[in-house]
Amino acid sequence: MPAEPGAQPAEVADPDLAPCAVTPAVELSAAERACLELAWQALLAGTAPIGAVVTDATGAIISTGRNAVDGTAHPPLVAGSLLAHAEVNALIWLRDGRERHADYRLVCSLEPCLMCAGAFRMAGLGALTFVGADPFNGATWLLTSDQYPGRRPVEIAGPRTDRAGRLAAGLVVAYQQLRRPDGTFIAALRKLRPDLLAAGAALIDAGLFERAGRREPWDQVAEPLLAAV
Ligand SMILES: [Zn+2]
Secondary structure, three states, X not given: OOOOOOOOOOOOOOOOOOOOOOOOOOOOOHHHHHHHHHHHHHHHOOOOOOEEEEEOOOOOEEEEEEOOOOOOOOOXXXXXXXXXXXXXXXXXXXXXXXXXXXXXXXXXXXXOOHHHHHHHHHOOOOEEEEEEOOOOOOOHHHHHOOOHHHOOOOEEEOOOOOHHHHHHHHHHHHHHHHHOOOOHHHHHHHHHOHHHHHHXXXXXXXXXXXXXXXXXXXXHHHHHHHXXX
């Protein structure tokens, strides 16, 4: 089912960004690049840097969403709510409630949380890819449980363990370091994944927030941020 024509947020200027020149080269699908760009746009908008897209059976991006917990947006996007997660805002364009989307894939910059894993399951998609790990809030385990959520097989890929994975997770770590340094997320990562804390610190050292403050475009920041992690 195609998304509503012209209804997509015009936020991904060019999903086919130039190949990254960091060594070793980081190969990203167009959907993964779009997710990272949406995450950057979320950061510029002052909310958690997380992005998500839905692709169809050919791999084409048919809808996009970014976190809007702190912010505003036009319907049907969810904004200004604790429920305004990137994945929800990507899935919400799939409007035909009679249809299952078994040949669609949800691609996210970060492992989905409990709500978003549930939303993915309820939207009937057949595959999920996430770039960065979220060892605290991530809830893809829900999709393989013996209970209802795990009773339809889905293909799950992620997280990436290369620079792309560290960048995707590091963006959120850096954001949380700035906003809630004494919060449960940072405390949990200190125990579970100190390497991701280090990735967030490396991004801050590389001028992440200064670049965001200057509203530098994603195609300008992608390479130096990948190189920093
Ligand atoms: Zn979520």
